[in-house]
Amino acid sequence: MSIYITNTYALIGVGSKAQNLVTEEAKKLGIEEIRIPYIDYKSEDRNNMSNKIDGVLTGVTSGDTIIYQNPIWNDPNFDIFFMNKLLGIGNLNIIIFIHDIRPMMFPTEQSIMPSYIELFNVANYLIVPSKNMAQYLGEKGVTTPMVTQHLWDSNKETTFQEVSKLKRKIHFIGNDAKFMISKNFPINSNVTLELYGRKNDEMVRAENINYHGFFDEYNLLHELHRGGFGLVWTEDMYWREYMRYNTSFKISTYLRAGIPLIVHESISCRKMIEDNHWGIIVNSLAEAVEKVKAMTVEEYNSYVKAIQEVKYSLENGYFTKKVLVDSVYKLFVQ
Template sequence: MKNRVHITSLYGLGGIAGVAQKRAVEAAKQLGFNELAIFKYDDLTDSPSELSKRIDGIIAGLEIGDTVIFQSPVWISPNFEKRFIDKVKLYQGKVIIFINDVPPMMFASNEVLMPDFIEVYNKADLLIVSSENMKEYLVDKGVTVKKIIIQNLWDIPVEFEKTSETKYLSKISFAGSDKKFGISEKLKSSDIKVEIYDNRPDNKVIPNNIHYSGYVDEISLLSRLHEGGFGLVWTENMYWREYMKYNASYKVSTYLRAGIPIVAHKSISCANLIEKNHWGILVDTLEEAVEVINNMSEEEYQKYIDSVSKVSFLLSSNWFTKKLLVDAMYEL
């Protein structure tokens, strides 16, 4: 009988991280892979024997020689990840770890956990990492796995209404927390329109060029972004900017799926892709971005739109994730 391929999916996790995992699973199912459901819980309440039984239940459908794609992190604990992978390896198949995020890099309070996560990653036969920068970083931190595949982009397999052609607008859109990423503070004195998909702050004077649209559902967001202008992938928080050198940003894929060019810092992990494929502009400061946008002709903008439309189509069909998973299986 042919060995099967399984992929883990975390339940009980909200936000973009939860959506990203579920979409990876949907792409995997389209390839005939099987889902292994893991529910997010506090494993510190489990004794070693309870943890063992819990994992046995999750992997009850495995057979000798099966391959498991483990999406990490599961936001439970490195201990759970270690024990889970050790159990899977008893079935004598292959283990692929698909690294969605690296918690010790995301939060200063978690930096102490890096050796634990490196130990987890080194249990894999193959790693899927977000970028070339991430690969170099993890190898420098002690990863010894020889087979490493680069992800680069998340898919956005969503259809949305396109009410008009995308056109040049002296406008920057930002989908995310203004307070967390510090966007309005940097752009409030510029002459460019800024659309922030976040709730309007209370007791704060809002400059005329800044508009808060509140949080909208993904389909509405894509439809509104599609009208034109530029999508901003940015933070003024230096800790997060450092992490953006390594992770695969969901915002990048959102703007590309919407069909608009990106504005990003030159250090972003996918800078080479953006530059090579003419997906947007890379700058050192937001002031520089405003200047470039205001001096851009409609003809120049249309060239960006033509380039972005090609990748938008691919993002809509899970092309990147399916290719990634097929490449990983082939590499094994």
Template sequence: MIVRKDKILRTHITNIYGQSSSSTAMIAQNMVTEVAKSLGFNEIGIYSYPIHTDTPQEIRKRIDGMLAGVSAHDVVIVQLPSWNGIEFDELFINKLLSYPGIKIAVFIHDVVPLMFENNYYLMQRSINLYNKAVTLIVPSKAMANRLKSEGLVMDHIVIQQLWDHVTSLMPAAPKFEPLINFAGSVTRFPFVKSWHNDTKLQVFSQYDEKNLNERVSYQGWLPDNEILRHLNRGFGLVWSENTKNQFEREYSKINLSYKLSTYLASGLPVIVNQGISNQKFIEDNNIGIVVPSLSEVDQRVKNITKAQYNDMAENVKRVGYLIRQGYFTKKILIDTMHQILSY
């Protein structure tokens, strides 16, 4: 709570519920909210439901209930998208703007029109929504530039740079081994099925089909702390491919990968595709290998010495500590509050 002249200014943050326990979108918002609560923010719960079963009036009533703890002159950080659709997000933001003196910051996790080709028609509505905020939190400078090219007029922008992955786990030093770990859907990342590299691939994902590739080992989906314990040798892979309706490779240049922080939190050096939005951070901190194609992975892994691997692992240890403690999220939330209160 912040005392400002004769007004009591309270801070709030939205948080989604009701999705699958393996939903990265929900996991990320829940994590940000827990960090925000440690800084004194109040939580506004938003539940995923089929909003098209409601009339606009019924949706407004739901939103009124969600915002029961919000008052005039408060600060609200809205994590978007809510995944209840652009119609819900518009009604939610517009309701907030009806409070006198309210200040809104939008924390962009994903931009749906840039994720899916057939949703690009929503781009202008998304930009209009972002422009209603006082401050915007974006994944990267590249994302800020892309949104400005689409019509964003916001000047108060906070760059996220990296996800946190808050956990009490204290990982041991990883084992140097020619093994690549990948946490991601086989359907969304089809390269897994056609993996032909000499280096073995260990996949943490649900997979019902029979595995005919001896170079790939499927471990199934594991809860958070369990997967972090399993990520204790080799490298963590962050890789994007373009598929029908989803230009993952292009999107990775402006967005952030949550799995990158999962690997770093567990202590693993990483292998990432060239062009990823935080490539410079990875290179500057010597915490992984950047390659232009999967065909180069084998040679790069074979050329790494144990001493070089341990050096990267030691650097990951330092970055991983910050990630596990939520320091990147704390910084962007504090920077956002500074911008809002100086507006």
């Protein structure tokens, strides 16, 4: 019996980063990669598409295990097409590693949620981002057993010469326009907002709001490590609802940088953050600013110390490896 994991090529952004990370960690466990080329579902001739998929599945035989990273970020119908190809081989053990669920992300795709429920129920096991997601899918009719990912990690170690220091700074990585951070951040405060990412014309200009643009990963981690807090947040209520279920790379980025988190009380990994003393839970940006103002050096250092304890696991892919091992193990051991 062989174990395979899919990896979609020609992706960009976070989708590509996530699939590549999981694939690299899977290979360390002896799992073989299946490279899926990006195929334009709408324009590709169905016979050609079928032949291309048959080609990438060469070598997969009855009794093998497939870890299918989903979504592929193609037309949603491609997921169904590909799954039917897997089912056609017969007697496969299928694990779907759910990174995101498109109908939950995009209002225009909500109508196809039943197709995803059906897709998930075909699998033998699911890897889901959070316990909240597992509960949600169960309520929607998914009966396939699940294991929980909890957190994205990395496979790159970063060394710092000193520990992070208490600074009245709140760092935010991401699209300020999309998540509406600067619009809702308290101005006229000695707590500054440090923005990293795409510049936008709607960004609020204030003395305590600073825009830094894009950094590569190495320089970003070192800049964050100087001190302050890492914000995982949105003021868009639709995305805030989705953050109850998904897992954000921002969390692991801030933790790898060695700085405490600031998260909304509804976030999917709230309990993990509280239990491990990784940061503060608040209900508003105004409350976050007040918490930062009141933070003592001793309290800040206690967060930093707790975060240091998880750094090795985060930077050596242990969260990813664990969930892969758990899902395969549970296929065969009750």
